Amino acid sequence: MTVAARESPARPDPSGWVGHPRGLSTLFFTEMWERFSYYGMRALLILYMTAPVAVGGLAFETPRAASIYGWYTFGVYAAAIPGGWVADRLLGQYRSVLLGGIIIAMGHFSLAFAPLPFFFTGLTLIVIGTGLLKPNISTMVGSLYETDDARRDAGFSIFYMGINLGAFIAPLVVGTLGQGVDWHVGFAAAGVGMTLGLIQYVLGRHRLRPALERLAPRARSPGAAGPAPRTAFTATEWKRMAAVGVFFVFSSLFWAAFEQAGSSLNLFADRLTRLSVFGVAFPSTWFQSLNSLFLITLAPVFALLWVRLREREPSTVAKFTYGLLGVGLGFLLLVPGARIAQGGTLVSPAWLVGVYLLHTIGELCLSPVGLSVVTKLAPQRVVGLMMGVWFLSIACGNKIGGWVAGFFDALPLPLLFGAVAATTIGSAVVLALLVKPVRRLMGGVH
Numbered sequence: 001m002t003v004a005a006r007e008s009p010a011r012p013d014p015s016g017w018v019g020h021p022r023g024l025s026t027l028f029f030t031e032m033w034e035r036f037s038y039y040g041m042r043a044l045l046i047l048y049m050t051a052p053v054a055v056g057g058l059a060f061e062t063p064r065a066a067s068i069y070g071w072y073t074f075g076v077y078a079a080a081i082p083g084g085w086v087a088d089r090l091l092g093q094y095r096s097v098l099l100g101g102i103i104i105a106m107g108h109f110s111l112a113f114a115p116l117p118f119f120f121t122g123l124t125l126i127v128i129g130t131g132l133l134k135p136n137i138s139t140m141v142g143s144l145y146e147t148d149d150a151r152r153d154a155g156f157s158i159f160y161m162g163i164n165l166g167a168f169i170a171p172l173v174v175g176t177l178g179q180g181v182d183w184h185v186g187f188a189a190a191g192v193g194m195t196l197g198l199i200q201y202v203l204g205r206h207r208l209r210p211a212l213e214r215l216a217p218r219a220r221s222p223g224a225a226g227p228a229p230r231t232a233f234t235a236t237e238w239k240r241m242a243a244v245g246v247f248f249v250f251s252s253l254f255w256a257a258f259e260q261a262g263s264s265l266n267l268f269a270d271r272l273t274r275l276s277v278f279g280v281a282f283p284s285t286w287f288q289s290l291n292s293l294f295l296i297t298l299a300p301v302f303a304l305l306w307v308r309l310r311e312r313e314p315s316t317v318a319k320f321t322y323g324l325l326g327v328g329l330g331f332l333l334l335v336p337g338a339r340i341a342q343g344g345t346l347v348s349p350a351w352l353v354g355v356y357l358l359h360t361i362g363e364l365c366l367s368p369v370g371l372s373v374v375t376k377l378a379p380q381r382v383v384g385l386m387m388g389v390w391f392l393s394i395a396c397g398n399k400i401g402g403w404v405a406g407f408f409d410a411l412p413l414p415l416l417f418g419a420v421a422a423t424t425i426g427s428a429v430v431l432a433l434l435v436k437p438v439r440r441l442m443g444g445v446h
């Protein structure tokens with residue numbers, strides 16, 4: 001791969017991008033378009049599966065649709081583990097992201113065809129492609145910087161903005177086309193977005209050269225070098241990995257509630273919410289943009305808040321507690337909303353606006369520290385594996401969330417949403433009680 005050529009030494013890029021290495025813009029827009037495609041199709045997915053055949057849907061029963069949704073979203077995140085391995089051992093990061101993006105685009109274009117085999121082929125391709133793209137593009141963001149570069153965290157925050165910019169626009173474009181014109185036109189639009197991302201990725205590849213040079217020693221051809229020599233873990237390392245185990249459980253619970261955005265909350269928007277504001281009608285998938293909209297506006301506020309609090313900034317464990325509380329309060333808020341809906345009237349859109357606001361506040365507390373604490377707690381020689389563990393917790397959360405959404409028709413919604421609220425708020429309380437023992441396990445890491 002030419003970009004990985006070693007003829008020129010890595011040097012700071014004088015023509016940077018918003019004060020960061022130029023390569024960040026390439027990765028920002030690649031991930032923006034990839035998330036555009038993912039969240040665009042996800043906004044349509046459960047609605048398409050449950051829609052009657054008369055309106056072009058698949059007419060699946062809700063439990064079946066939710067189960068497919070759960071397995072699919074599980075797969076998308078779980079595939080990050082083999083995807084990271086492929087990049088480290090076989091293809092390198094640049095080619096893994098490129099190949100992943102091509103496979104994702106093929107997946108969306110496959111969904112653009114109506115027959116059922118194209119549907120399942122499309123989902124499978126998106127799982128494989130995202131596994132190759134998502135973890136490795138994040139690794140590349142990290143490698144844009146020297147180890148001691150203080151801009152790294154800010155770089156990740158900018159990258160997270162790219163994710164959310166894509167996620168914000170997606171329902172407005174893909175959702176509108178899918179619901180207003182034809183499901184398959186929507187899916188095709190997701191594929192077009194991914195293709196645009198790929199074009200600018202390839203055109204901007206020279207900007208990634210310094211990052212790829214830093215990564216080069218890690219990428220090995222199979223058998224070229226043996227595994228790192230095994231050394232036994234120390235007692236501290238074992239304890240820290242036990243702490244990762246604790247975070248895994250609570251992270252899964254958080255994402256199980258949060259990731260119902262695309263399933264039960266999407267169905268609630270579509271079936272039970274009034275889809276007009278001040279007399280102007282809009283498609284139900286537009287609710288899917290709220291999380292990103294709030295995230296983009298609130299992320300700087302939270303960043304400032306943590307800086308202002310300085311040494312009073314909450315610990316990672318405390319932030320996890322707030323995250324669970326935020327997502328739990330969101331579901332609690334929806335209990336009276338669901339009661340009103342039970343009465344047969346469509347509820348005000350304000351209910352879901354409030355839910356997504358609380359969910360985003362929770363996400364801002366938990367998600368940014370999650371990955372970073374895992375990388376800090378993991379012994380250096382298994383840090384890649386531990387990153388996979390974090391993605392796996394998101395995968396498990398998605399699976400549990402899909403399982404819960406499967407009860408959408410079978411249980412009264414105040415009970416279903418109340419149960420999610422009770423579980424997440426209850427686990428926030430449990431974690432609050434565990435602060436001291438978990439901090440002891442973390443052995444000095446905050």
Ligand code: GLN
Pocket residue numbers: 035163255367394
């Ligand atoms: N919205 C973020 C993304 O798509 C985080 C989602 C997650 O990690 N579950 O990358």
